[in-house]
Amino acid sequence: MTPGDTRPDPRPPAIGPEQVRHVARLARLRLSDEELARFTGQLAAVLDYAAELAELDVEGLEPMAHPLPLRNVLRSDEPRPPLRRDEVLEQAPAVEDGCFCVPRILSGEG
Amino acid sequence: MTGLPDGWEVVVGLEVHCELATATKLFCGCANAFGAEPNTNVCPVCLGLPGSLPVLNRRAVELAMRIGVALGARIAPSVFHRKNYFYPDMPKDFQISQYDAPINRGGRLELPDGTVVGIERAHLEEDTGKTTHVGGTGRIGGADRALVDYNRAGVPLVEIVSAPDIRSAAQARAYVAELRAILVATGASDGRMEEGSLRVDANVSVRRPGGPLGTRCEIKNLNSMRSLGRAIEFEAARQIAQCAAGGQVVQETRHWDEDRGETVPMRSKEEAEDYRYFPEPDLVPLEPDQRWQAEVAASIGPLPAERRVRLLHLLGAAPTPAQAEQVRSVVASDLDALVVAACEHGAPASLALARTANEVAAEPSSAARLDPAAFATLLVLEASGELATSQSKQVLAELLATGGDPAEIARRLGFEPMDRGELAGVIEQVIAEHPEDWARFAGGEDKVRGPLIGAVRKATGNKADPAAVGRYLDERRARGS
Numbered sequence: 240m241t242p243g244d245t246r247p248d249p250r251p252p253a254i255g256p257e258q259v260r261h262v263a264r265l266a267r268l269r270l271s272d273e274e275l276a277r278f279t280g281q282l283a284a285v286l287d288y289a290a291e292l293a294e295l296d297v298e299g300l301e302p303m304a305h306p307l308p309l310r311n312v313l314r315s316d317e318p319r320p321p322l323r324r325d326e327v328l329e330q331a332p333a334v335e336d337g338c339f340c341v342p343r344i345l346s347g348e349g
Numbered sequence: 350m351t352g353l354p355d356g357w358e359v360v361v362g363l364e365v366h367c368e369l370a371t372a373t374k375l376f377c378g379c380a381n382a383f384g385a386e387p388n389t390n391v392c393p394v395c396l397g398l399p400g401s402l403p404v405l406n407r408r409a410v411e412l413a414m415r416i417g418v419a420l421g422a423r424i425a426p427s428v429f430h431r432k433n434y435f436y437p438d439m440p441k442d443f444q445i446s447q448y449d450a451p452i453n454r455g456g457r458l459e460l461p462d463g464t465v466v467g468i469e470r471a472h473l474e475e476d477t478g479k480t481t482h483v484g485g486t487g488r489i490g491g492a493d494r495a496l497v498d499y500n501r502a503g504v505p506l507v508e509i510v511s512a513p514d515i516r517s518a519a520q521a522r523a524y525v526a527e528l529r530a531i532l533v534a535t536g537a538s539d540g541r542m543e544e545g546s547l548r549v550d551a552n553v554s555v556r557r558p559g560g561p562l563g564t565r566c567e568i569k570n571l572n573s574m575r576s577l578g579r580a581i582e583f584e585a586a587r588q589i590a591q592c593a594a595g596g597q598v599v600q601e602t603r604h605w606d607e608d609r610g611e612t613v614p615m616r617s618k619e620e621a622e623d624y625r626y627f628p629e630p631d632l633v634p635l636e637p638d639q640r641w642q643a644e645v646a647a648s649i650g651p652l653p654a655e656r657r658v659r660l661l662h663l664l665g666a667a668p669t670p671a672q673a674e675q676v677r678s679v680v681a682s683d684l685d686a687l688v689v690a691a692c693e694h695g696a697p698a699s700l701a702l703a704r705t706a707n708e709v710a711a712e713p714s715s716a717a718r719l720d721p722a723a724f725a726t727l728l729v730l731e732a733s734g735e736l737a738t739s740q741s742k743q744v745l746a747e748l749l750a751t752g753g754d755p756a757e758i759a760r761r762l763g764f765e766p767m768d769r770g771e772l773a774g775v776i777e778q779v780i781a782e783h784p785e786d787w788a789r790f791a792g793g794e795d796k797v798r799g800p801l802i803g804a805v806r807k808a809t810g811n812k813a814d815p816a817a818v819g820r821y822l823d824e825r826r827a828r829g830s
């Protein structure tokens with residue numbers, strides 16, 4: 240960085256316990272206070288390591304959506320046999336009327 | 350429809366989810382079929398079993414591009430993302446969708462009244478499974494358990510997002526009707542709202558005309574045109590009442606309850622909107638080249654707007670409001686080709702249009718089998734007065750049910766077509782028997798026209814077509830004989 244450059248530090252701020260709690264909630268993980276502290280430290284270290292990438296000069300490079308040099312991998316619209324239903328429903332926690340039966344849902348979209 | 354109070358305007362943007370008319374799902378070879386036994390069209394890919402990998406359906410991409418071309422969108426290089434959320438309608442716990450790089454960008458849709466609605470994007474994504482809440486009150490919050498059918502999980506969808514350019518419930522309905530006609534015309538979808546092929550979410554806000562946009566609410570569960578119109582009207586009135594009472598509209602997602610006729614907030618945790626989108630590592634970018642795009646563009650037939658113009662052209666004179674509506678409905682139900690073909694076989698355009706919009710459209714399963722030549726023959730019989738309107742409609746019902754020769758069906762039904770000579774003879778006789786009535790009519794007194802026609806009908810046992818009799822009388826008077 241040259242003197243007088245006002246660009247922000249490219250490194251993201253280190254992660255805090257509040258963010259870790261939020262991410263854990265999104266992933267439906269219940270963390271004890273001790274785990275929260277431990278994972279906050281570990282995640283901060285991982286993010287700090289990944290942040291080294293931000294130091295690379297990528298001026299003029301196209302953003303990359305996939306590491307493989309492939310485009311348009313497609314299949315034809317031809318049906319293939321599905322799984323047998325009894326085999327499928329063996330995976331279900333409970334079964335009712337040929338359906339997966341799950342606990343009631345409080346919110347979300349139907 | 351109820352209007353808004355003076356000094357308020359409703360602003361609506363619509364998100365239309367359209368199931369594509371492919372044979373298979375978006376990322377696997379399971380059948381894309383409505384109404385199968387639950388969980389019989391599923392495989393490791395659409396169940397998200399470990400080790401399975403999605404492969405994109407070429408046909409789905411083509412249909413998505415057709416939609417883009419029809420809406421004047423730019424077809425762009427696109428990328429798939431995972432939209433993460435916990436809800437049992439997706440066994441993977443994420444939905445593959447397009448996020449910041451959709452396949453179709455921008456575009457416009459012109460309504461029949463000339464209003465232009467901007468299109469922001471039309472992207473590809475997979476549908477979710479179907480959950481049915483059972484036990485308790487049956488409502489989402491009150492149910493005791495949910496049954497999940499994954500047949501629909503992975504079915505290809507295009508989500509078409511409009512700009513907030515819609516200003517009334519009626520306009521929202523017109524937008525969905527026109528979009529539906531385009532989707533059917535391009536072959537992208539069967540357009541069946543009752544089977545869930547088209548599902549609509551509405552973003553609704555209110556404001557003072559010309560003022561800044563208000564806070565919007567997203568209304569879900571709009572599964573029919575009727576629900577769409579009612580929900581927007583209810584929601585606009587609710588928001589206006591809130592503002593008028595000095596309150597503020599809270600940005601939230603609301604559910605349309607068709608039975609109660611109101612929108613109700615959907616309970617959701619604050620972080621529910623945090624979908625943590627990230628690029629789907631199992632799918633590579635999609636970049637249709639110019640050649641493929643050109644092939645897709647060339648495969649699309651005339652769009653509804655153009656097809657309406659064709660019908661209006663056949664009508665010749667400026668359409669009445671009823672005819673304009675018939676033109677819209679005939680194109681929307683994909684029956685305009687029948688009208689055009691019947692006219693090519695000599696049928697009068699206005700009669701062909703009216704019968705198609707009403708009697709033929711009422712029998713959608715038979716309409717496709719109706720022979721345009723036989724249809725035209727029947728309409729010519731009616732127009733020339735050989736069959737009365739009521740008789741013609743009965744012959745048409747037969748024609749739709751079983752096919753055949755219209756003249757033959759008319760004879761079988763006992764509608765002996767009156768030949769013109771015979772009709773003229775009867776009319777002349779009636780005139781001779783009612784010399785005073787005829788003199789008054791000939792002198793310009795139109796109110797005796799009806800009784801004269803009635804007398805002719807009576808003399809023919811109601812076989813004479815009143816319109817044909819009237820024409821004869823008018824012509825005779827014009828000749829001054």
Ligand SMILES: [Zn+2]
Nearest residue numbers: 377379392395
């Ligand atoms: Zn599958």
